[in-house]
Amino acid sequence: MSSLLETDEHVYRTCVLYETLHSRDSSSYFCHRDIYDRMKKLMPNLEYDTFFELYIEYSRNLYTYRKESLDPDVRFSPDTKSDENDDRAFRICILYEVLNKKSVKDAYNYLRRVKKNVIFFDFQYWYYRFLHGNLDVDHDRSLDPKCRLFSDMPIDIVERIVKNQSLAEKIVTRKVCRRLRTVIDHLKTDFTYINLKLKCHFCEIDFNGKTVGYYRSSPENDKLNSAMNDLALVLTHPNWKFKNLDIDFHCEDYNPSDFPLPQAWHNGNHARKAALLLNSVLTKHLVPIQTLKVKTVTLFPLATLLPHLQAGVLESLDLKFSSDCEYTRDVITEMDQWKSLKELKMCHIPDEFPIETLFHIKEFRSYECQITEDRLVKMRDILFKSPIFEYCLMCFESKAPREPVPWESDEEDWDMDDLLSSVDRVMGAHTAYNPDGRKYKINVSNEHFRIEITREDDALIFEIRKLRD
Known part of the structure; x- marks a missing residue:
C-alpha cells in the first residue's frame, strides 16, 4: 500500500478525502493529527505539511459540487464525469480499510457513513479480494470465472438441503430468490407452535x-x-401445519433501565399498529389453529385477530389483559370463534365482565375473579341452560383466617363463611339445589352440578363441576 500511495497521487488524495469526510463529525480539534498518524503507518514517507495542506483544502470545500462522491477530482470539479472515477475511489476506500485491518462488518458500516448507496455484495467482493493480497484497484471483474450461486444448484439437491431446515430457516431462505421460494413452498412442514413477542424495541x-x-x-x-x-x-x-399460536402484545411492559430508547419510540399504539397490520395481511383468510394464547394490554388485538381464526377448530384460549372496553368485549363475546371455545383461561376477569358469557364453554378458569351475589345469581340462572358446560374454577384474594385464641377451638374464616352463606342463599332459590353437599340435580339425567369452596393460603377457590350420580 505504501508504494501505491507514493506512486499514485489519486489513491493518496482519495484516502485523504475519505478520512476528511469522516472527520467532519468529530468534535476533536486535533482529529487531523490522528488521521495523519494512521496514514503515516501505511505511507512512511508522508510529510505532515503536505498532508495538512490537502486536508485543509478538502475540509473547506466538502460541501461543494457533488456531495456524494468519494473521488476528489469528481467532488470538486462539476464538469468531470463521475461513474468510472468514483467506482475506482470506492475500491480505493475499501482497500484502505483492509490495510487498516478492519473487519468486514466494521469496514462496511464505516464506509456507509460517507457513501449511503453501498451495495454489500460489491463491497464484499472487493474486500475479500484485497484481503487475500490482490491489491489491483483497476481489476476488471468481467475477467473473473463465473461464480456459481446456491440458486444454480440442481433442483433435487436444493430440495434435499432445504427440507432439513427449520421453519425459521426456511422463511429466511425463501427470500433469497424466486427459485428457492418455489422449492420451499412445495415442501410440507408440520410443527407445534408459533410464539410472537412484540416489544417497543x-x-x-x-x-x-x-x-x-x-x-x-x-x-x-x-x-x-x-x-x-x-x-x-x-x-x-x-x-x-401447526396447532398452537402464542402472541404477546404486551409491548407497554417497557423498562427504560433494561434497554434505553429515545422518547419518540415509547409508543403505546405499537400493539395496535401490529394488530392492524396483521389484520390487513390476513384478509380473506381463516387460520385453522387449535390453541391460542394472547397477552395484551387491551382487548383490541384479540378482537382484530379472532375473526381470522377458524371457528370450530379453535378450541382453547388463554387470555391475559389489563384493561377492558365494553364495546370491544361485547364484539368478542358475540363472535362464533368465542362461542365455539371448549376451554378458556383468563388470568383476570374484571368486575364488569358478564360472567354468564363464559358458561357456554366446556371448561374455564380464572385466577383473579371476584364472586359477588350478582354473579352468583347470573350463574344460577344460566347453569341449566348450558348443556356443554362441565367445569369452572375462579379464585380471588382473601385474607387468611385469624388464628384462634385459646378459648376457641377453630380458626375464624369470615370470608369463607360469607361466601358459603351467599352461595346457599342465592343458589337455594332454585328448587333443584340441595344445600347438603351443595349440589344441583339435572332433570332427566343421572348428572348433577357440585359447588366446592376451598382455601389456599390467601385465596379462596370457587369451583363448579358436572358429575355423574
Whole structure:
C-alpha cells in the first residue's frame, strides 16, 4: 500500500478525502493529527505539511459540487464525469480499510457513513479480494470465472438441503430468490407452535424453538411490517401445519433501565399498529389453529385477530389483559370463534365482565375473579341452560383466617363463611339445589352440578363441576 500511495497521487488524495469526510463529525480539534498518524503507518514517507495542506483544502470545500462522491477530482470539479472515477475511489476506500485491518462488518458500516448507496455484495467482493493480497484497484471483474450461486444448484439437491431446515430457516431462505421460494413452498412442514413477542424495541417470532428477530434500528425502521408479513405467511401457508399460536402484545411492559430508547419510540399504539397490520395481511383468510394464547394490554388485538381464526377448530384460549372496553368485549363475546371455545383461561376477569358469557364453554378458569351475589345469581340462572358446560374454577384474594385464641377451638374464616352463606342463599332459590353437599340435580339425567369452596393460603377457590350420580 505504501508504494501505491507514493506512486499514485489519486489513491493518496482519495484516502485523504475519505478520512476528511469522516472527520467532519468529530468534535476533536486535533482529529487531523490522528488521521495523519494512521496514514503515516501505511505511507512512511508522508510529510505532515503536505498532508495538512490537502486536508485543509478538502475540509473547506466538502460541501461543494457533488456531495456524494468519494473521488476528489469528481467532488470538486462539476464538469468531470463521475461513474468510472468514483467506482475506482470506492475500491480505493475499501482497500484502505483492509490495510487498516478492519473487519468486514466494521469496514462496511464505516464506509456507509460517507457513501449511503453501498451495495454489500460489491463491497464484499472487493474486500475479500484485497484481503487475500490482490491489491489491483483497476481489476476488471468481467475477467473473473463465473461464480456459481446456491440458486444454480440442481433442483433435487436444493430440495434435499432445504427440507432439513427449520421453519425459521426456511422463511429466511425463501427470500433469497424466486427459485428457492418455489422449492420451499412445495415442501410440507408440520410443527407445534408459533410464539410472537412484540416489544417497543424489537419483535421476535419463535417457530418450534427457532427464533427470527426483527430489531428496531430507528423509529422509521421498526421492521414491524416485515415481521407481520412473515407471520401471516406461516399462518396462511397451505403446506405448513401447526396447532398452537402464542402472541404477546404486551409491548407497554417497557423498562427504560433494561434497554434505553429515545422518547419518540415509547409508543403505546405499537400493539395496535401490529394488530392492524396483521389484520390487513390476513384478509380473506381463516387460520385453522387449535390453541391460542394472547397477552395484551387491551382487548383490541384479540378482537382484530379472532375473526381470522377458524371457528370450530379453535378450541382453547388463554387470555391475559389489563384493561377492558365494553364495546370491544361485547364484539368478542358475540363472535362464533368465542362461542365455539371448549376451554378458556383468563388470568383476570374484571368486575364488569358478564360472567354468564363464559358458561357456554366446556371448561374455564380464572385466577383473579371476584364472586359477588350478582354473579352468583347470573350463574344460577344460566347453569341449566348450558348443556356443554362441565367445569369452572375462579379464585380471588382473601385474607387468611385469624388464628384462634385459646378459648376457641377453630380458626375464624369470615370470608369463607360469607361466601358459603351467599352461595346457599342465592343458589337455594332454585328448587333443584340441595344445600347438603351443595349440589344441583339435572332433570332427566343421572348428572348433577357440585359447588366446592376451598382455601389456599390467601385465596379462596370457587369451583363448579358436572358429575355423574
